Amino acid sequence: ETGVTQSPTHLIKTRGQQVTLRCSSQSGHNTVSWYQQALGQGPQFIFQYYREEENGRGNFPPRFSGLQFPNYSSELNVNALELDDSALYLCASSVNRAVNEKLFFGSGTQLSVL
């Protein structure tokens, strides 16, 4: 059984650029969530996708968007990058959206915005 994998592991971008982060969910999981973790903080919920549709969103602006594909892999897109977007971006998958009992997290993508 493969776990949650994220790519790339590290990324450096310039303010104003756009970035796409990728995630492969754990086998058999149809729900994926994305979290942003700033240094020294707990993860913050960005949004959740279930069967290719966004079904929950945290307090993040529209320039944060996502996709979930039929094979349940997922992308997080961030437009017009700002310095404060520098953080660890975590993808987490779960068996289904009804019970977020056990989230399986990837190791994250460390994004630095200069």
Added chain:
Amino acid sequence: EDQVTQSPEALRLQEGESSSLNCSYTVSGLRGLFWYRQDPGKGPEFLFTLYSAGEEKEKERLKATLTKKESFLHITAPKPEDSATYLCAVQASGGGADGLTFGKGTHLIIQP
């Protein structure tokens, strides 16, 4: 707005020295309270879910308890490999996002 506050921010213990981590929360309606462990450079790893006041769960040297306002993670006779950041999170019932609200975590160091 849901809030989670963890204390202490950091804790240094000697191997074998038992202690407790605190998680205070305010939430409109609690669907579940979660404990995760996070090692440096890794994503959080699930430990426990608690659903109602009075509930307790155990795993090896860890025991989590829940009241209506807070949760404790008790660590008995810890070993150096228990060193990590421990995160507490809540999920609210009812409408809105299904995401978890996390605290900032307690950074635990166990010295041999």
